[in-house]
Amino acid sequence: MAKQDSLQGSLPLMVLKILGRRGPLHGYGVTAQIESMSKDVLRVEEGSLYPALHRMEEAGWIKARWVTTENKRRARLYEITAAGRKQLDEEEVRWKLVTAAVGQVLQRA
């Protein structure tokens, strides 16, 4: 199980990407997506997702609304905004550059 710290910075990127692809999801949905797609490699303390979500909401990258699900439960659904998509594009480019650069260093060192 990866340490929480190693995910710092990458968590918002993943959340934005998932929300951008899969449309509105609640917090558990996002966690489940990360887990299943990373084949359980990236498992975080699930609660840590929430401060991240709220910070991103505050920054205007995602927006949230309360809905009632089919089993009559209230859920808070998150959705990516236009600003969020812009941010996602920038972050993705940056991430790729950084990982590529790190890869280069690891290869050549």
Next chain:
Amino acid sequence: MSWLSRLRNAANSARLDRELREEMESHIENRAEALMGAGMSPEDAAREARKRMGNELLYRESSREARLFPWLESLLQDVRFGSRMLRKSAGIAMAAVLALGLAIGACTAAFSLIDTLLLRPLPVVHPERLVSLSYPSVMAGRPDGDSFSYPVFDRFRNASASVADLFATNYGPGIQAASFGGGEEEKARICWISGEAFGALDVPPALGRTLDAEDSKRRNPVAVLGYSFWQSRFGASPDVLGRWMTWNGRRFQIVGVAQKGFYGLDPGFLTDIWLPIEHLVRDAKDLANPEVYFAGVWGKLKPGAMPDRLRQVLQPVFAASRMERRRSFEHDGIPQGEMPRILNAQLKVESSANGHANIVRLQFRRPLWILGIVAGLVLLIACSNLANLFVARAEAREREMAMRAAVGAGRARLVQQMIVECGLIAAAACVVGLAFAQAAAPTLVDRLMPSTMPAYLDLQLNARVFLFVALAGLAATLLFGAIPALRASSVSPDAALKSGGRSSVRTRALRPLIAAQVGFSFVVLFVSGLLLVSFRNLMNVDLGFTKQGVILLGLDGTRLSDAASNRIAILATLDSIRRQPGVQAASMSNIELVAGPFAPLMRPFVRMPGQAGAGQGPLYLRVAPGFFDTMQIRMLSGRDFAAADLAADAPSVIVNQAFARKYFPNGNPLGQRFERGDDVGWAPQQIVGVVADAKYNSLRETPSPTVYEPLRYVGGARLAVRTAENPAAIGPLLRQAVAEANPAVRVSMMELESKKIENGILPERLLAMLAGFFVLVAAVLAAVGLYGVLSYLVVRQTREIGIRMALGAQRGTVARMVLTDMALMIALGSALGLAAGLALARYVESMLFEVKPSDWTSAALPLAALVAIAAMAALGPLARALRVDPGTALRCE
């Protein structure tokens, strides 16, 4: 997330917390279900789900911070940045704070007065259930009556027991001489009230007991003190219980002190002592007399009872009481035609939640609202002034704004920052305003009543005043902050940065602001001008007599019994007074001239020979010989009263010109006879003299037909003494002379006729004083505002002016270019102001005297003043515009 929802989050963090909790709980449930789906037992699944969640509390806390912090932080940042910006232009900021503070202060002072005197409910439990009774006056056209005889009150009380708790109180002047434990007489405000009152009002004692029904029933000689009187006079000593006080020769034992904060039923007055109302009359016989009116009737409705129900219950009792008095109405000379109106009169039951509608409140209701409106206008002037200023500053800071927009500040963020800056100014202004109001309001209260009868208003800072100030500050912020904020935030980063901070000339937005400012100023100048002119007219009005140099002494001769001793007392007193050194003339009248709007009028019916029912009768005044000489009313023909006219059967009367004009338009009134109605029938009158017209009761009246008849009883007459001496020096000598002439006649008070007249126009005086103040404030604000805007416009147009001058424009052209806009805006503003002013003047009209809002002079004066102010304000900027050197102006671009 919007600015507003952040505010909501901050205001409602409990809700935010609940939502966070709910969100995380639902996550745990989802996870547990998934684990159970994978074959885990429910208990294990629940434990595992919670474990995977981690430290829920910690995450919730940091989510909360994420939601609240950025906004608080940005707000703090804006506050810090705003105060730095304001410190950078400290002079302007100070001026803005002062101007706005003054305006907010004026509004607050007006509000706290209006609130305390007119709006705030009485300090008792359930004031909304209090009602008081009144009825249409027997005399047509007179104000409603609100005093009943004790038997009628008693019957009311019995009839209404299931609907309301009724009690009686007196509406007298209240200030009385009382002494404690045989000491010196001192002034105290006494309220006579029936014993049930304290129970009905639910006012508990602070010490001892209050009055109760038993005290009323048995006429117990007991007294209850007001809390503040107990504190100031007796140092809050508990020993006061059981002590004796004396009023009017009767002794009362102090049995208690009323609850703190209960001042009585009269806002504006502080009751010192409560006595059972049954002691207001001389003896028990008067309590049973239906002709003796002294009881104002109040009630507290039972829970759920409506005022109208009480009225239904009491109306039959009231109608019966009027029917019983029919004979005495006829005696008073009331014509038969009037009887149906009098006998069918409807009793009125009105809510008295905010206290007795007493003299102060009736007199000052309109003046205080006018004051409030004018103060509000001044606040609007200050706001438009500040809006101008901030628009100009926003222009100057366009680059800064553009820069901030360029580095990613959203429009909302820029608006927030400008609003915060404005809010800082407004907040400081609120503090200044509160301080100003705290200082000004008591000064205003001192002007409400004559200094001999000070008004009491609890003006301590309270939640209502704070709320008002906060709302005023908020309204001001939005008023003067909104336009500049929106304009500043609408900068497009590239445009502003490219053109080096001098974007398109956006001076157009200033125009409506200038017009608004001029308009508001015009209204203030217009209305204030009307009030000032009106007050001057009142002060200079021709009274028909000379008010200066007349000392009035109130006499009490009620101990003189028969006609002969009264006649002797009158003549002896006048003789004794006239012999005093320094006395030029002296006389008496049953009431002084121009005694004020609430003095009783004597207007009996008269029968003229050969004239059918003459309608409203003339006014009557009883005067002693020498009255016209003393008051310097011109004697036109005939003679003054002589000692012989004081005989009971002498028909001699003297009339004024208005009387002669009305009743004897063609003939000589001298020697003519007519009849007047009184309690016992018709009495013959013969005219022995005619005098010039003089004001009888009010400064505003046109002298109406007046008959002067001889004063035959001292009663509560006024002794008028004309002297050039200092009143303070000669006063004691006069008192002594009265006492020497007849020991049965007492001097109850002394004042100057001129002072008395001034006291009658206190509302007008207060308004005029404040009008003068507001004229100054409005003029200064207008001048500063216009100067600021013009200077700014000239700076903005320097380049254009330079080009024009380089191309050969004359100075006249430049001046026209600078001034045309301004002149147009002043014209537009004045026109709007005039329209608003005329609308407002209709509300003010009843306060005006011999000045018409529609007169052209009424509008010309404020217009001239505004033009003068504008001219002064324009002088500096214009000179600068004319000095523009084309070369420098173009080079600096």
